[in-house]
Structures are given as C-alpha cells and as structure tokens.
Amino acid sequence: MKAYSIKRAALCVALGACLGMIAPSAFAQDGSVVGRLVTDSGQRLDAATVTVRNPATGFSRSVKADANGSYRIPQLPVGTYTLEVAVAGGTPAQVGEVTVSLGNATTVNVPVSGISTLGAVQVRAPQVISMVDVTSTDSSMNLSRQDIERLPVDQDLKSVAMLAPGVVSGKGSLGAQGISFGGSSVAENAVYIDGLNVTDFYNRVGFSSAPFAFFQEFQVKTGGYSVEFGRTTGGVINAATRSGSNDFHAGVEYTFEPRAWQSSKNDHYTADGTPYIIGSQDKHTTNRLNVWGSGALVQDRLFFFGMYEIRDNRAQYTNNDGNVFNQGSTNDPFWGGKLDWQINDNHRLSLMGFSDKDNWAYDVYGFDLAKGEPTAKTNEIYTTNGGKNWAASYNGQLTEGLSVRAMYGKNQRYASQRSMTDLECNRVVAESGLAPAGVPLGCTTNSTVQSRVDDREQARLDFEWQLGTHLLRFGVDHEKNVSTYDRYYPGPGAFYYNVYKTTPGSILENGGVVPAGTTAYVRARRNEVGGEFESTNAAYYLEDNWSVTDNLLLNLGIRMETFDNKDAEGRSYIKMDNMWAPRAGFAWDIKGDGAMKLFGNIGRYYLPVANVINIKQAGGLLDERTYYAFNGWDIREINGSRYAVPRTGAQIGPVDNSQGDGTVGDLRSEVDRDMDPVYQDELILGFQQMLNERWSYGVRGIYRKLHNAIDDMHITASAQCGNAEVGWVMANPGRKVTVWGDTNCDGVSDGWLTVDTSKEGFAQYDDKGNYIGQIGWDKPRRDYKALELQLDRGWDGTWAMNASYTLAYGRGNAEGPVNSDTDFADTGRTENFDDPWVNRGGYGYLANDRRHQLKLRGSYAITENLLVGATLDARSGGPITGFGVGNPSGNTKPFHSYYICVQNCTSSIPSERVYEHSPRGGYGRMPWTYELGANITWNKQFGEADLKVKLSIYNLTNQQKKMSVDQEKENAIGHISDTFLWPTSFQSPRYAQLTVSLSY
Structure with missing residues (x-):
C-alpha cells in the first residue's frame, strides 16, 4: 500500500x-x-x-x-x-x-x-472570521465573544443583531427590544440560546437574554435558513453559551456606566413655551460585577462553567410634561451555569440554566421644571421582568453516519407592574394644549396593574444520517406555551381617562355626535382581562443535502407546522395544521477551489398566533369606552401634591363595548373556522468571492412577499342577510370568512355563514341612514426587495473590517402583526382591518422601509497591548404619513385612515364633506441618522493572568435626531392636530461604558 x-x-x-x-x-x-x-x-x-x-x-x-x-x-x-x-x-x-x-x-x-x-x-x-463558505445556502453572520470584545457593541443580543445587513431597530414603544429583519415587523423574529427558544410568545417582541460573558458565539440569520428553523417570518438570533475545559479558568469583570459620562437629552417646547418632551433629567447608572469560573470536575469527562453577576442599576426620568419625576433601581443578580458530561467521544450530555429575573422599584415625585428638582413623593411603582430558564440536551454519534440530538427545556418570563396608589389614582392623559399649566395629570404614572407569567415547555429531537452523497436531516419540534395573566387599569372604577380636542358635529368611535359648543371630550375606558391561556406549536421536518457533484450542493427540505391556540377553558379555538413549508437552496463552487460561490434559496415561512390573541379574544376581555363632554379640570391633592382629573359633562353616545363585553361568547362566531396562517415566501440569490486568505466580498438580492394576515375585522353585513350585524371576527382580511351566524336572517345564529370579505361584509349607508350595499376589504400586502453588498477583511491578530451597504424597498398596506407608524403594539389586533376604510388607499412605503443603509465595523491593534475599534450605522429615514380619522363613506367610526377632510367638515350631512387622499409617505421621510461608536482597549499579561481595560463610547458625535414624529394629522374630522409632525422620539444621547476584566 x-x-x-x-x-x-x-x-x-x-x-x-x-x-x-x-x-x-x-x-x-x-x-x-x-x-x-x-x-x-x-x-x-x-x-x-x-x-x-x-x-x-x-x-x-x-x-x-x-x-x-x-x-x-x-x-x-x-x-x-x-x-x-x-x-x-x-x-x-x-x-x-x-x-x-x-x-x-x-x-x-x-x-x-x-x-x-x-x-x-x-x-x-x-x-478567518468570515470568508466564502461554499457549504452554506443560507444568509447568516457569525461573531464570537472575542470578536465582540474588540468592538464598541453594547452588551445585549439586539446590539449584536444590529451589526447584520438589512436589520433596523424598531420605532416608538416597539424599539426597546424590537428588531426588524428584511422589512418585517418587530414581532416576527425568533431567538435561541443553546437551542432553547427564548422568544416572548405573548406578543413576540421581546426575548430572554444574558450578559455577554455567558456566551461563546452568536449567529444572526437574516434569511434562507433551513427547515430546522420555523415560526418566524423575520430573522433568527442563535447563541451558544460557554463551557468548561480541563484547565481551570476564572475571571472577574466590572462594567461601569456612570451618569456623569452621559450627555443630556435635549428638551423640546411648543412655540408658546409649553413643555412638550422634557428629557434633560433622564439619566442612568450601571454597575455590574461579574464573577465566573470554569474547569473539570472529572478530567476529560465532566466540565462546568458558572457565572454570577451582581447588579446595581439606577435610572431616573421625567414625563414629557416635566412635572413628574421617576427614580428607580434594581439589584437583582444574574446567575447562569452549564454542565457538560462527555460520556465518551460519541455521547455527550449538557445542562444549561440561567436567570434574568429583574425587579425594579421606582419612587415617583412631582417635579419643579423651573428649579430642576423633584418635589413631594406621590407614588411607588414595582415591576418584574425575566425569569428562570434551563435546557438539557443529549448529543450522540450512534454510528459513523448517524447522529442524534435531543433537547428538553423551559423558558420563563415575568411581566408584572403595580403601584402603591393603584386603588386611589386613575391614569390621565390629555392632548397637547388641554392640560392645566404646572399641574400633573392624575396621581399615577402606572398605566396598568398587570401580572403575567409566560411559561414555555420545549422538546425537540433531531437526526442526521449520511447516505453516500446525501445527508438527510430530520426531526420533530414541540412547544407548549402558557400565559397566566391578569390586567386592569388603576384607580376608582378602573378607568383610564383620555382628553382629546374635537369639533362640533364630529362622529366619535362609539358613533356619538359631538354636540354644539363642545371642543373637547373625555374618553373613560375600562380594560380588564384574566385567566390562564395555552398554545401549542409542533413541527416535523425533513431535509436532503445532496452533493450532486464535487462542486454543487442542493438543499431540499420540507417542514410541516401545526399551531393550536386555546381559550381559558383549554379548548382549541384557533387551530391551523398541515402547513407545509417547502424550502430549497443551492451552493455552487464555481471554480472548484472554494474561492467563488453562487448560491440561492427559496422557501416558505409560517408565523404562529401570539398568546395575546388567546387572552383578548378568548379570555372574556372587557373593553368598555364611555364618552363625555369635557368640562375642565378638578384640582385635587394627594400626599401634599396637587394633581388634575377631568371634569365630565354630558355623555356623548352609547357605552361602547364592541371590542369586548367581559364575556367569552360563542367563539365559533368570533373566529374564522377556515382561517389560514400568516406566511411569507422568500427568494435569495447571492454571490461571494474570496480575494485572498483575508479578504472577501459578496452581493445578495432578496425578495420577500407576505401573503396573508390575521387580524380582527368588524363584519357588519353578509350576502345572505344584507346589513345584519355579524360581529367582530378574527380572520384573514380580504378572504372568505366562515363563522357561526344567522343564515336565514331571523336574528338567531343557526349555521355556518360565509362572507367573501374581498367584495362584501361591510354595510354602507346614505345620509339618511338607508342601507345602500356592501364593500369588501383590501387584501394585506407586503413586499420587500433589497440588494446587499458586503466587503469583509478577517482578523489576523492586527486588524479586521466589515462593510455593508443595503438598498431596500419595503411596500405594502400591512406592516405585520404590529403597527409602528401609529405605535400600535397589540400584536395581531391592530386597527389595520377594523373596517375596509382604515386601509383603503393605504398601499405605499411601510414604516420599516429604509432606502439606504451603510454599516461599518472594524478593529486595529496599534501595539501588542493597545487596540481600537469602531462601528458606524448610517441609514436613511422612514416614510411619514398624515393619518386622518374620517373617510368618504362618512358613516364609519373614526379610525386612522388615508383621507383628510378639506371642506364642509363640520356638516352633519356626511356626503357634503370633501376628502383628499393622504397616501403613505405623503409627507416625506425622516432624516438620515448616524450612530458612531468607538472603543479603546488596553490589555496586559501578568503571568497567567490577563488584564483588560476597555472604554467604549456610543453615539460618539452625540446625534439626537428625531426618530419618529406624530403622524396623526387629524384628531377629529376636519380638525388638524396641533402636534402633527412634532417629534415623538429621538436618538439616545452619547454615553460611555468602562469594562475592566481580569481572567486566569
């Protein structure tokens, strides 16, 4: 031989x-x-x-x-x-x-x-950090903990994801943990830690997390992922935690963000000097001391990694009016650990666990803006978030060609909020120009009294089987998600008061007509729901990775999903199964030397229904709204501080409980029997080339198309019975809807009723209230087209660089399960399809559309002991729309619409009012924003100990450009809002972070 x-x-x-x-x-x-x-x-x-x-x-x-x-x-x-x-x-x-x-x-x-x-x-x-991977047909970015340490990246998973091309931050209240991948809404992503799904299944916006020191590596998938992944139409964040080794290692890391190292937010006032957004008092201080250790309990067999982080975080901020001051703190520790039992070289058991539970306590004071200091204490607010998480896994190499991975774990998230004055203080909010000068509204800043615990139980089994040139991958994935929930508004009667400007003759949401002489009204709202709600998601998948030739790989897969949402009694009321998601990809090594790759991927992805739908649709939701004429303010006192509550006059129109009357009705009448899931198709074609052992570049074209939506619709007519009310239904807008209803027009539900909502389902009336026919809904649309260019230089011990540019177009009439342009975060229950006129004329550039995006990151070792790093995220602004509240039909409730009344707006005859179309993006775009980060790291070896001192500065140039504006042009028919186009959020100001670590 x-x-x-x-x-x-x-x-x-x-x-x-x-x-x-x-x-x-x-x-x-x-x-x-x-x-x-x-x-x-x-x-x-x-x-x-x-x-x-x-x-x-x-x-x-x-x-x-x-x-x-x-x-x-x-x-x-x-x-x-x-x-x-x-x-x-x-x-x-x-x-x-x-x-x-x-x-x-x-x-x-x-x-x-x-x-x-x-x-x-x-x-x-x-x-080499990122070169041409000719084995891959998906689009992903991998970064190790060491890569992140060389860059000014804040210590959270969202900041890691934001380094990837085509990823933008959410807007408004959706921006805290919200991330938009490839034009999707922020409620469509999935996050995994050691295979455990830690995505918030209540509303799909947040996720569980851990300190950077707990992780070994991060992977961000922006598209084209295999059938192993599902339940997302956005992107995937996949993180692996650290493990121990035969050598004992230990370390300590201190992170410090003092308030003195933060630039102040700018204050904003109206033209007459009234406070509009006061932020100069908003500060935070972060102290985190992290201690970790790793090693072998049994040499070559049993390893451990453990970490404990002591936290002392403090925050203070005022409300927008600058008359309420909140000061909060938390000192809950983070703990996490991992055990790895290497039974032999072919079998391995792992157990990972961590707790990110976080309790905040806030003291609430009045605030003297002129003096810049708090006054008397008025309240205390307590919040709880996060929870315990663990996952056990087995990896086995059963034969040389057959391997298996089994995983079982639990993910827990608390989301609770309460205050000391919940029994005696109502929440009050008023439109600009209506609030009394210098007096806080209400005596609480606690928006809701809420107790929620989300518990996920997850199990999955995955196999790989090598058969010649075919690698078969198959498995099963199952989740049970349970939300235990209780929520109501604080104060007597559990009412939340909103005060709005209006004009006589305007029609309110309950159909009431504003009487003569009334220029403002009060909405008193009760919103209560509670119970335990479960949903189960299951999937089976099969994938063949076929090496057709030495240079060509085909990836052919199929995933079958099942979603089952249950009411408070445990009965299935939304069940969608046999959802087949085919996916196919290819990777062609053009020259056969691994230096040049052409790849592509096409696939379908399904999105489950969030648990918030179970709670509000099948939990006996009470959503009661009563409208009154506004008769001024009552000034009251609590704990030595004054506050204002609205004085109500005559009631306007009936009590409106159409969104929920406190009972669980016949869900057959409220949920489409044949409802289809939300799904998206995606097509990717890309090219990558290695220039040398360090440099590579690539180009990628992406097309995504959302085909469906699930939302609540008010169906007020049918072909069988004309304008006979059907009710509020959770369904697919613009498609056939089948519910239990009145089929023989006698006012009694007696059978299955089908309404083709593409052409019927919403009754129309003339000026005299005579029924004149029906109209249907526009079908939901969302299309995303993008071209990505990327240049990468791998780390060689001296320097590294990555640059990407994305040209993108996101169009449609539906952003997704949430609306960020109107700051509507109620996942799956937006007002997009409440009636056909809400979305009529609403096709255009969507809220997450960013035409241009440039991202740069790099690091350079000046000497053996000194390193600098930088990041830049520059992107063009999103579209600005001027929303109206009425529409040419004249006989619907005033929701957001794409029509503005321009003539005869106070006429009591709807047909005399003249409207103009106000298209999406009709008021231009937000300005470009720039986020520049920089860091400098000094490291020194002392024997076997490694000392590192890192100073990071975020938003180095202290950009504070507006990130969003008030897009409600009308707040009543014909009444232009005083705050239209006023900014509602800004870039966070510059701040610095010092990290000192000593490891052995």
Whole structure:
C-alpha cells in the first residue's frame, strides 16, 4: 500500500476557504468539519482516518474517508481543534488548528504527496472570521465573544443583531427590544440560546437574554435558513453559551456606566413655551460585577462553567410634561451555569440554566421644571421582568453516519407592574394644549396593574444520517406555551381617562355626535382581562443535502407546522395544521477551489398566533369606552401634591363595548373556522468571492412577499342577510370568512355563514341612514426587495473590517402583526382591518422601509497591548404619513385612515364633506441618522493572568435626531392636530461604558 505525506504549501485550512466534499452545516447548536484528501495527481485518498481533537477537553472523534477521500465529522461543540490524518501503516500527521463555529461547517482540504510514510507535519491555519463558505445556502453572520470584545457593541443580543445587513431597530414603544429583519415587523423574529427558544410568545417582541460573558458565539440569520428553523417570518438570533475545559479558568469583570459620562437629552417646547418632551433629567447608572469560573470536575469527562453577576442599576426620568419625576433601581443578580458530561467521544450530555429575573422599584415625585428638582413623593411603582430558564440536551454519534440530538427545556418570563396608589389614582392623559399649566395629570404614572407569567415547555429531537452523497436531516419540534395573566387599569372604577380636542358635529368611535359648543371630550375606558391561556406549536421536518457533484450542493427540505391556540377553558379555538413549508437552496463552487460561490434559496415561512390573541379574544376581555363632554379640570391633592382629573359633562353616545363585553361568547362566531396562517415566501440569490486568505466580498438580492394576515375585522353585513350585524371576527382580511351566524336572517345564529370579505361584509349607508350595499376589504400586502453588498477583511491578530451597504424597498398596506407608524403594539389586533376604510388607499412605503443603509465595523491593534475599534450605522429615514380619522363613506367610526377632510367638515350631512387622499409617505421621510461608536482597549499579561481595560463610547458625535414624529394629522374630522409632525422620539444621547476584566 502506498503511503502519503501532507504537502505543507498546498494546505488550505480556513472557514469555507477551500471546498472539500460540499456538505451543509451541522445541528444549529454545534458545528462540523468536512473536506477531502487529494493527491498531487488528482486521485482521491481512501482508507485514511481523519481525527479532530479538542486539547482543552480531551474530546476526539475519528471518521474514515470514503472512496473519494471525502470525510465529514459532525456534532462538534464550538471551539478550537487540531486535525490529524493517518493512513494504515503510517504515523498520524497533524494538519493544523481548526476553528469550529456555531451552526457552520468548517472545510479542510488536505493535499498530499507520496513518501514512504506519513510524517508528523504540523501546519497552523490562519483564523478567518468570515470568508466564502461554499457549504452554506443560507444568509447568516457569525461573531464570537472575542470578536465582540474588540468592538464598541453594547452588551445585549439586539446590539449584536444590529451589526447584520438589512436589520433596523424598531420605532416608538416597539424599539426597546424590537428588531426588524428584511422589512418585517418587530414581532416576527425568533431567538435561541443553546437551542432553547427564548422568544416572548405573548406578543413576540421581546426575548430572554444574558450578559455577554455567558456566551461563546452568536449567529444572526437574516434569511434562507433551513427547515430546522420555523415560526418566524423575520430573522433568527442563535447563541451558544460557554463551557468548561480541563484547565481551570476564572475571571472577574466590572462594567461601569456612570451618569456623569452621559450627555443630556435635549428638551423640546411648543412655540408658546409649553413643555412638550422634557428629557434633560433622564439619566442612568450601571454597575455590574461579574464573577465566573470554569474547569473539570472529572478530567476529560465532566466540565462546568458558572457565572454570577451582581447588579446595581439606577435610572431616573421625567414625563414629557416635566412635572413628574421617576427614580428607580434594581439589584437583582444574574446567575447562569452549564454542565457538560462527555460520556465518551460519541455521547455527550449538557445542562444549561440561567436567570434574568429583574425587579425594579421606582419612587415617583412631582417635579419643579423651573428649579430642576423633584418635589413631594406621590407614588411607588414595582415591576418584574425575566425569569428562570434551563435546557438539557443529549448529543450522540450512534454510528459513523448517524447522529442524534435531543433537547428538553423551559423558558420563563415575568411581566408584572403595580403601584402603591393603584386603588386611589386613575391614569390621565390629555392632548397637547388641554392640560392645566404646572399641574400633573392624575396621581399615577402606572398605566396598568398587570401580572403575567409566560411559561414555555420545549422538546425537540433531531437526526442526521449520511447516505453516500446525501445527508438527510430530520426531526420533530414541540412547544407548549402558557400565559397566566391578569390586567386592569388603576384607580376608582378602573378607568383610564383620555382628553382629546374635537369639533362640533364630529362622529366619535362609539358613533356619538359631538354636540354644539363642545371642543373637547373625555374618553373613560375600562380594560380588564384574566385567566390562564395555552398554545401549542409542533413541527416535523425533513431535509436532503445532496452533493450532486464535487462542486454543487442542493438543499431540499420540507417542514410541516401545526399551531393550536386555546381559550381559558383549554379548548382549541384557533387551530391551523398541515402547513407545509417547502424550502430549497443551492451552493455552487464555481471554480472548484472554494474561492467563488453562487448560491440561492427559496422557501416558505409560517408565523404562529401570539398568546395575546388567546387572552383578548378568548379570555372574556372587557373593553368598555364611555364618552363625555369635557368640562375642565378638578384640582385635587394627594400626599401634599396637587394633581388634575377631568371634569365630565354630558355623555356623548352609547357605552361602547364592541371590542369586548367581559364575556367569552360563542367563539365559533368570533373566529374564522377556515382561517389560514400568516406566511411569507422568500427568494435569495447571492454571490461571494474570496480575494485572498483575508479578504472577501459578496452581493445578495432578496425578495420577500407576505401573503396573508390575521387580524380582527368588524363584519357588519353578509350576502345572505344584507346589513345584519355579524360581529367582530378574527380572520384573514380580504378572504372568505366562515363563522357561526344567522343564515336565514331571523336574528338567531343557526349555521355556518360565509362572507367573501374581498367584495362584501361591510354595510354602507346614505345620509339618511338607508342601507345602500356592501364593500369588501383590501387584501394585506407586503413586499420587500433589497440588494446587499458586503466587503469583509478577517482578523489576523492586527486588524479586521466589515462593510455593508443595503438598498431596500419595503411596500405594502400591512406592516405585520404590529403597527409602528401609529405605535400600535397589540400584536395581531391592530386597527389595520377594523373596517375596509382604515386601509383603503393605504398601499405605499411601510414604516420599516429604509432606502439606504451603510454599516461599518472594524478593529486595529496599534501595539501588542493597545487596540481600537469602531462601528458606524448610517441609514436613511422612514416614510411619514398624515393619518386622518374620517373617510368618504362618512358613516364609519373614526379610525386612522388615508383621507383628510378639506371642506364642509363640520356638516352633519356626511356626503357634503370633501376628502383628499393622504397616501403613505405623503409627507416625506425622516432624516438620515448616524450612530458612531468607538472603543479603546488596553490589555496586559501578568503571568497567567490577563488584564483588560476597555472604554467604549456610543453615539460618539452625540446625534439626537428625531426618530419618529406624530403622524396623526387629524384628531377629529376636519380638525388638524396641533402636534402633527412634532417629534415623538429621538436618538439616545452619547454615553460611555468602562469594562475592566481580569481572567486566569
């Protein structure tokens, strides 16, 4: 038998830098190593054994190359390995060092030339962060904890995701944890930690998180992901936590953000000097002391990683009027840990757990804006968020070609809020210009009294089976999501008072007509709901990764989803099954050397119904609104401080409980029997090329199309019974809706009633109230088209750089399950389709449309001990719309609309009013915004200890441009709002963060 030696000069060991056997990535929480052994003459090397070893844990795994010399080593924990090749009768040769990254395949081709025996040749591979990965058909970004440490990136998962192309932050109240991927709304993403889904299933906007020091690597998937992932039409954040090794390591890290290192927010006033948005008193101080340790409990077998973080966070802020001051603090610790039991080289058990529970306590005071100091204390507010999370997993290499991963875990999130004055103080809000000068509205800033606990129980089983040139991946994924919920407004009667300007003759939401002489009205609202609500999501998937040739990989997959939402009694009321999501992709290594790749992906993705729908649709929601004429203010006193409450006059119109009367009715009448899920189709075509071992560039074209929506609709007519009320229905707007209703027009529900809402379902009347026919709803539309360009230079110990530019167009008449342009965060219950006129004429550029986006990040080691880094996120502004409240039909409730009354607006005869179309984006765009971050890091070795001191500055140039404006042009028919186009949010001002760490 002929022996071979490894040829040093020809060796290529880089992340995707060279093509071996084209093979896909491994399970989402592991990585793999693939490649081919090739002789000088081009013959494949068989009968060889390839071994990877992790020196830190003693783990090793060996596979035999096939007849073509190809090999694949799956299910490798993220880390650094050595790779060896041995031929029967020869000495193993160490190829070099290989880095395995999260969810990716590392390609290592080994050219060999013949000598009498394999020599002990060692070649160290260059560490390339982001090169051409010819094994991948999706679009993703991988960053290690070390990569992040070199950059000014704030310590949260959202900040990591924001580094990826095509990702923008949410607007308004949706911006805190809200992230928009590829034109989607902020309520369409999924976040995983060690395979555990930690996405907030209540409204799908937030997620559980942990300090950076708890993570090993991050992966951000912006599109084209495999059938292993589902329940998202946005993007995926996938994070892996740290593990221990044979060597004991420990460290301490202190993070400090003092208020003195923060620039003040600018204050904003109206033209007459009335406070509008006061922010100069808004400050925070962060102190976090993180202690961690890792090592082996049993050498080569049982490893641990543990972390405990002491927190002392403080915040203060005023309300927009500058007459209420809140001062809060929390000192709840974070804890987290992981155990890894390496039973042998083929079987591994892991247990991960952490708690991100956070309790805040706020003292509420009055505030003297002229003096800039708080006055008497009026209230205390307490909030609770986060919870305990854990996941247990098993990874097994059952045979050389068959592997399995099983996972079971639980995710918990609290979201509670209460205050000391909940029994005696109502919440009061008034439109600008109506509030009394210098007197706070109401005696509480607590918007709701709420107690919510969300518990997710998740299990999944995944297999990989190598059959020649086919790698089959299949599995099952199941979740049970339970929300325990109780919510109501504070104060006597549990009323929330809103005071609005109006004009006589205007029609209010309850159909009442504003009487003569009334220029403002009060809405007294009660909103109460409670119970325990469950939803279950299940999926099965099958995927074939077929290496058609040495240079061409086809990825063919199918995922079958089931969503089942239940009411407070545990009965299914929204159940959608047999949702088939086909996906296909290809990766073509054009020259066969791994330096140039053409790839593409097409697929369908489904979005589950958020639990908030269970609660409000099937939980006996009481949403009662009573309207009164506004008769001025009563000035009262509590704890020595004055406050104002509205004085109500005559009631205007009837009490409106159409959104919920406090009972759980016949859900067959409230939910479409044949409702289809929300789903999106996506097409991606891309090209990548490696210029040299460090530089690569790529271009990617993306097209996304949302095909459906689920929302509440007010159906007031049918083909069978004319203008007979059907009711509020959760359904697919613009499609056929089937509910239990009145089929023979006798006023009694007696059978299944079908309404084609594309052309009927909403009654129309003339000026005298005579029924004149029906209209239907526009179908929901959302299209996203983008071109992404990216240039990357991998870290080589001295410097690294990444630059991306995205040209994007996001159009449609539906942003998604939430509306950020009107700041409507009630997921799945927006006002978009309440009646047909809300969305009539509403096609245009959507709220998350950003035409241009430029992102830069880089780091440079000035000396061995001194490093600098920088990030830049520059993007054009989103569209501005002027929303009206009426429409040419003249006989609907005044919701947001795309029509403005311009003549005869006070006429009591609706047909005499003249309207103009006010299209989406009709008032231009928000300004460009720029976020520049910078950091400098000094590090020094003291024996085996490593000291690092890092100073990061965010928003270095202190940009405070407006991020959103008031887009409600009308607040009553014909009445232009005084605050139209006034800014409602701004960029966060500059702040600095000091991090000092000592590790061993």
